[in-house]
């Protein structure tokens with residue numbers, strides 16, 4: 001773990017093994033932290049807050065820029081660590097490590113640009129101000145699918161705004177997070193500004209720690225509900241980035257090549273283990289056969305394999321449980337009469353016997369009520385359905401408890417605009433790849449949570465407004 005700038009063991013002395021999902025081999029052994037370690041980390045963060053929050057904002061920005069640049073020089077060191085603990089391909093890991101550094105730099109740019117307001121009051125011998133202050137110590141709880149991106153989404157705006165952080169990666173992906181935070185510290189981030197605690201038990205301890213004033217969680221919807229209930233006891237602010245089941249609608253007039261590329265990347269990137277991902281596909285009758293053919297051709301090129309192997313196009317799933325879950329969802333669809341037009345099983349033989357590999361899978365004729373429509377499919381399996389028109393597409397798209405991302409492919413601007421207005425989601429892409437941009441606020445609606453990451457909005461959510469009245473002037 002990293003507390004007050006130092007690598008440290010758990011108070012209990014306990015450790016656990018981190019294993020490679022592609023081979024089952026032990027990658028490393030790390031401390032299994034607990035409540036006592038969270039307490040140490042929270043106190044370290046509170047001490048650091050007294051100086052970090054008072055630095056001039058331009059100085060904070062300089063420090064963060066230098067630290068971010070140092071992380072960017074370490075991408076080739078960090079990427080294989082991420083691949084070995086998470087499973088994703090080296091290319092995907094490089095992108096993620098790079099994004100970590102870029103995200104810190106993006107928010108560093110904001111540190112001295114956000115300001116308060118002067119407000120005229122009726123009594124002209126007084127005047128009002130609205131000032132923005134950092135909140136204090138913030139807790140950041142991260143899942144295993146994008147350990148670095150999702151850590152940066154929380155840490156970067158928090159520290160740019162003058163807060164300090166206790167960060168908890170998922171228990172199966174601690175190593176790349178430690179490497180990134182260590183690189184920030186080597187690059188000049190003062191000790192205690194970001195502390196990392198490891199182990200399953202540290203999540204609940206963060207949420208209930210009295211010194212921690214805000215909790216940002218990315219995780220599943222059931223975890224989000226538990227965290228919110230626990231955080232309510234301490235009246236803490238919460239940001240919840242939860243599960244999703246993003247619909248994609250493709251109309252007859254769409255650019256089918258562009259759509260096929262975006263859907264393929266959107267569903268199969270990171271072995272389908274992404275919150276923002278094309279998880280339900282609705283295609284108008286006239287485009288259906290041609291699009292399906294293109295999707296199958298693309299899926300056929302996604303060779304599963306160990307992420308460290310340069311020929312692999314899709315790593316293994318992260319855990320055996322995750323793979324079983326996706327397989328059960330596909331089986332449920334097939335048992336109800338659906339047909340796998342590509343994949344539907346596991347690649348077998350050789351290296352495939354040692355890891356949690358799965359084939360990219362496309363399933364058609366999935367009946368209403370099947371788990372692939374009603375649940376989040378957190379793996380590389382895509383249900384496809386033929387629709388008559390946009391009305392039907394929008395009705396089916398919105399028939400979900402989730403509301404994270406959504407997309408539409410059409411050259412008809414009126415249809416696109418209607419989808420933008422009516423799709424119940426925190427994000428809609430029109431004829432574009434589902435990528436979360438630094439510049440745009442990202443977050444869900446419905447059971448996908450609330451609060452924003454990315455954009456100026458995320459920065460503001462790591463500040464509190466305070467009103468001030470100056471009298472007698």
Ligand code: NAD
Pocket residue numbers: 141142143144145146150168169170171200202203204207217218219220221223224226227240241242243244274275276376378404444448
């Ligand atoms: P998870 O909910 O099991 O765990 C997420 C994190 O929360 C982990 O660090 C875990 O240890 C911690 N945690 C679990 N229970 C906790 C508790 N009671 N109190 C405090 N912390 C607790 O999720 P996962 O399986 O690691 O990740 C997959 C889920 O995350 C999917 O549902 C996916 O859609 C979602 N996700 C959402 C986004 C988004 O931005 N909306 C992004 C990526 C993943």
